[in-house]
Amino acid sequence: MVSRNKRRIGIAGAVAGVGAAGVGAAVGLRRLAVGRVRLRQDPDADEPFGELRGTPMTVLADDGLPLHVEVDGPDPSDGAVPLTIVFSHGYTLNQDSWHYQRRDLRGQGPDGPRLVFWDQRSHGRSGRGRPDHATVRQTGEDLYAVLRATVPPGSPVVLAGHSMGGMTIMALAERHPELFGDQVVAVALVNTSCGDLAEMTLGLPMALAKLVRPLAPGALRGLGRRADLVDRARGLGADVAFMVTKRMAFADKHVSPTVVAFLEEMIRSTPIDVIAEFYPALIAHDGLDGLEALGRVPVLVAAGGQDRLTPAAHGRRIAEALPDAEFVEVDGAGHVLPLEYPGVVTGGLRRLIDRVRPERQERSA
Incomplete structure (x- = not known):
């Protein structure tokens, strides 16, 4: 009976977390599930996921929480004013979710951009925040602290954010x-929304979604209150978690199983109580007031046509509200464009870089 209960908790943690969070709390061990998905050559099997590292530093948030930050690129102390790109990852993930962008944009010499990656509070290597500080407003203040600590005055910045x-x-x-x-x-802005997430269907028929939606907050709170037990049992739902992650996060049926497993590992590393704490803030998110300031700069909005979590209509709504926005929709993509279609995201960033490089602006002046 105890074993059966633990298994139910493990699977419940996977399904409730993924359904509520997006790529949520899909959990379990990587094990042999990767090999069972598809017996074919995997071009990403040898990709060093989670191994790319920059120069680490600790930035203190305004409430004193230590935020883990890593920097790649030229040192601005030599008097140069390099362009810096600051990457903010999504819910239940960490800075390694930008793996391909980090790989392809780093090491471009003194003329290349500086890259700043950070783990949002209670995620990755950052400190565990207070439950009442698990809000989008607080993560905005955390990003402000990261900018002040990593970008010299007068140095231009491009901000990149996925989902949360x-x-x-x-x-x-x-x-x-x-x-x-x-x-x-x-x-x-990649796979994100400026509000109305309470209306998402998670790919379910609308009638069923309306039944499931009110249950998610209570289910997650219940799992969060039993965090120790749930986290110990999460591995028991390994195969279920892998397949749920694949279905909820990706749309490309040929996506690398290694990429799916890498995403699932990041999700699994996020404690269930952290997932429970942030969920209400994401569902209640309203970013419309921030769009006025965003309208002052060029914006890339990228969306997945099969995104069950922040549907493409949410990205389209953002782009339509901005005077200088490029909207890119990948029809066959899901919720994690940086991993599923990395070239689309990296290419979009390169176009932004070309538009705003200081030297280019000086030539056109």
């Missing part, structure tokens, strides 16, 4: 609009 990371940027824009058009010169 995009909401973090909107919160920063609402609280610190003076940064946009001055220091922040461009923004990339």
